Amino acid sequence: MSELEDRIHTVEGENHLHLAESEDHLHSGEAENRINVIDDRVRPAVDIVSLYPRDMNIYGDTGNVLVVAKRLWLYGYQPVVHYVNQGDAWPEHVDIILGGGGQDSGQKKIQDDLMARAPQLRQMADEGVPMLVICGLYQLFGNFFRTIDGDEIPGIGIFDAETLGKTARLIGNLVASSDYGTLVGYENHSGQTFLHGQTKALGRVTSGEGNNAEDETEGAQKNNVIGTYMHGSVLPKNPKLADFLVMKAVEHRYGSFTNLADSSMQAELEKLDECARQASQVAQHRPR
Numbered sequence: 001m002s003e004l005e006d007r008i009h010t011v012e013g014e015n016h017l018h019l020a021e022s023e024d025h026l027h028s029g030e031a032e033n034r035i036n037v038i039d040d041r042v043r044p045a046v047d048i049v050s051l052y053p054r055d056m057n058i059y060g061d062t063g064n065v066l067v068v069a070k071r072l073w074l075y076g077y078q079p080v081v082h083y084v085n086q087g088d089a090w091p092e093h094v095d096i097i098l099g100g101g102g103q104d105s106g107q108k109k110i111q112d113d114l115m116a117r118a119p120q121l122r123q124m125a126d127e128g129v130p131m132l133v134i135c136g137l138y139q140l141f142g143n144f145f146r147t148i149d150g151d152e153i154p155g156i157g158i159f160d161a162e163t164l165g166k167t168a169r170l171i172g173n174l175v176a177s178s179d180y181g182t183l184v185g186y187e188n189h190s191g192q193t194f195l196h197g198q199t200k201a202l203g204r205v206t207s208g209e210g211n212n213a214e215d216e217t218e219g220a221q222k223n224n225v226i227g228t229y230m231h232g233s234v235l236p237k238n239p240k241l242a243d244f245l246v247m248k249a250v251e252h253r254y255g256s257f258t259n260l261a262d263s264s265m266q267a268e269l270e271k272l273d274e275c276a277r278q279a280s281q282v283a284q285h286r287p288r
Ligand SMILES: NC(=O)CC[C@H](N)C(=O)O
Pocket: 058, 100, 101, 102, 103, 104, 105, 107, 134, 135, 136, 137, 188, 189, 190, 191, 192
């Protein structure tokens, strides 16, 4: 084993340890948690922001952070995860932002902080920073969410879209066709989102409801920002979508994406993709 391989191997052990420990940081309130300290001479760093993990993180959405970190690792990069809750400092480097869903009450807890960060987030979206926002946070990346109680939670308008709370909840497995293949996930929301203007949907629903009970659209995409109603978490079963985000994050940081994986990392990626393919097949045929 070369010195480099040896180092990557050793570092990988540490990385897993830190990833496992990182759950503790979700509620720690610390401004920033570097989950691992790795030799930057070996692996180029990519900085991930997990946005509002304390209040916006349901139905396994934190799994998206683990998938992006793992795939970056297997492509030969060094993932550095920063957990950013309300009031926390913004990291110096941000290459990708991942945020989950939440109850209406969670959305109210983050609304002021989100509005304060809105200009920065809009600028980053314009600059091509990849972002993935699920359900409750997706709704707040639109223009507003008017809840069933009549409260209006303002959004940051990255997507030209509005969300209206309805009495019927849309709950169950969700399948959509998209540029990233067949996407599978799980939806549970009372808000129904309607896209306006040139806003592009992420996909077309083939089973379930997606954005609303009317037009068969699911999610939205603008530049490299993706919003979706798919929990589950979505990325483990949808690796093409994960790779789109991973590659855009590397491109943002280094100008282009290069696969730095050695043969064992490549083999692990292929194994993961095969697991994802099988999981997706099963999920697609589950009743709603
Ligand atoms: N799953 C969610 O993130 C729910 C979002 C929002 N509170 C709704 O019910 O529409």
